Amino acid sequence: MIVLNSSDGATFEVEESVAVQSQTIKHMIEDNCADTSIPLPNVNGVTLARVLEYIKKHAEAKDDEEGLKSFDAEFVKVDQASLFEIILAANYLDIKGLLDLTCQTVADQIKDLTVEEVRAIFNIMNDFTPEEEAKLRNDHAWAFE
Amino acid sequence: MSQLDFNMLPEDCASTICSLTSPEDACRLSMVSSSFRSAAESDLVWERFLPSDYRDILARTLKPLKFSSKKELFFLFSESILLDGGKQSFALEKSSGRKSFTLSARELSILHGNESNHWCWKSLTESRFAEAAELKTTNRIEIEGKIRTQMLSPNTTYGAHLIMKISSQSFGLDCIPSEISVNVGDNVVTNTAYLRPKDETKQQMQSLFYANRVQMLKMRVNEGDERLPVERKDGWMEINLGEFFSGAVDEEITMSLMEIKGHQLKGGLIIEGIEVRPKN
Numbered sequence: 533m534i535v536l537n538s539s540d541g542a543t544f545e546v547e548e549s550v551a552v553q554s555q556t557i558k559h560m561i562e563d564n565c566a567d568t569s570i571p572l573p574n575v576n577g578v579t580l581a582r583v584l585e586y587i588k589k590h591a592e593a594k595d596d597e598e599g600l601k602s603f604d605a606e607f608v609k610v611d612q613a614s615l616f617e618i619i620l621a622a623n624y625l626d627i628k629g630l631l632d633l634t635c636q637t638v639a640d641q642i643k644d645l646t647v648e649e650v651r652a653i654f655n656i657m658n659d660f661t662p663e664e665e666a667k668l669r670n671d672h673a674w675a676f677e
Numbered sequence: 678m679s680q681l682d683f684n685m686l687p688e689d690c691a692s693t694i695c696s697l698t699s700p701e702d703a704c705r706l707s708m709v710s711s712s713f714r715s716a717a718e719s720d721l722v723w724e725r726f727l728p729s730d731y732r733d734i735l736a737r738t739l740k741p742l743k744f745s746s747k748k749e750l751f752f753l754f755s756e757s758i759l760l761d762g763g764k765q766s767f768a769l770e771k772s773s774g775r776k777s778f779t780l781s782a783r784e785l786s787i788l789h790g791n792e793s794n795h796w797c798w799k800s801l802t803e804s805r806f807a808e809a810a811e812l813k814t815t816n817r818i819e820i821e822g823k824i825r826t827q828m829l830s831p832n833t834t835y836g837a838h839l840i841m842k843i844s845s846q847s848f849g850l851d852c853i854p855s856e857i858s859v860n861v862g863d864n865v866v867t868n869t870a871y872l873r874p875k876d877e878t879k880q881q882m883q884s885l886f887y888a889n890r891v892q893m894l895k896m897r898v899n900e901g902d903e904r905l906p907v908e909r910k911d912g913w914m915e916i917n918l919g920e921f922f923s924g925a926v927d928e929e930i931t932m933s934l935m936e937i938k939g940h941q942l943k944g945g946l947i948i949e950g951i952e953v954r955p956k957n
Binding site for chain 1 (some may be wrong): 685697707
């Protein structure tokens with residue numbers, strides 16, 4: 533069993549065979565940095581719990597394609613902030629399947645949206661000058677037809 | 678915790694997200710903000726939009742391509758590029774990155790194509806290839822092209838189109854419809870098409886004098902849609918030969934047009950090639 537410590541002090545136990553879905557944890561174990569527990573200062577407790585839910589399910593139901601598909605679909609039905617936390621965690625822990633799943637979810641949300649709609653969803657400021665914006669629009673005119 | 682700002686995502690996460698949209702979306706996303714732009718224009722994104730065999734395609738180009746980013750290469754590929762010494766041309770569909778190929782007339786099997794009393798080969802300014810084939814005279818038109826689905830984008834329905842036009846001195850091309858087909862392995866799908874639309878006055882004359890003969894000849898041809906050539910943007914016409922699905926298994930596609938059941942002599946058909954492109 534491997535012990536993981538989240539940034540806010542929560543402790544989680546998980547089987548090594550499941551934990552190695554995270555390439556980061558796998559390397560730490562291989563490099564013998566995992567004797568007592570592994571500190572994960574970049575992931576909070578709530579997010580780590582979710583990530584573990586994902587990797588546990590994917591370990592135990594490995595061959596059940598249909599089951600995993602519906603699990604994944606339900607798994608990403610979370611608010612935007614939580615989704616981003618999971619993306620950050622999946623990136624840091626280097627869990628390819630989870631990263632692809634969560635990134636695809638965000639990608640599906642922003643496909644076919646206008647520039648203004650994307651800014652609104654993510655609360656992003658337009659930091660281009662009018663000249664820069666005009667040039668960009670000109671270069672990519674075909675994408676706005 | 679307050680709402681997570683997109684700007685807090687590391688650039689490669691933002692790039693991964695962009696790479697899972699489409700080339701069209703990525704161009705729009707690069708206009709959202711400067712950090713989005715940096716993520717959306719990265720090589721990580723555009724490498725994903727390029728076909729997986731883009732290096733092989735680069736090795737086949739007639740002229741070496743100069744580019745300083747994968748995005749630039751993508752857009753170079755979206756304009757028609759000559760491959761294999763100019764025998765084929767290739768292009769990517771801008772919005773989706775799907776591939777199209779055009780086989781030049783030289784790449785096709787044309788019955789008697791190398792016999793100068795039947796077909797001649799001309800350099801035309803409006804052709805993208807070195808030569809187009811012009812029919813002088815024959816009573817049998819048999820044109821065939823082949824392509825393997827592994828060259829194409831997977832999971833895509835493709836249409837095959839014969840790119841052609843008719844010279845001002847053509848004859849015998851509107852008598853009866855041609856038989857067209859697209860074969861996937863052993864699965865054959867046939868149809869019919871006219872090489873040129875009928876001239877109204879000529880039709881009336883024909884029905885006056887030759888009604889029976891034309892009827893009789895036409896009855897030899899299989900049933901079909903009797904498609905007509907359609908105008909293209911590049912000044913040529915095209916005939917839709919049929920469609921096929923490019924799936925997981927590599928298959929050979931054979932596309933053909935034959936007019937062999939009308940025994941009249943025909944001439945004035947000019948062939949540019951066969952284009953295989955994704956169906957919208």
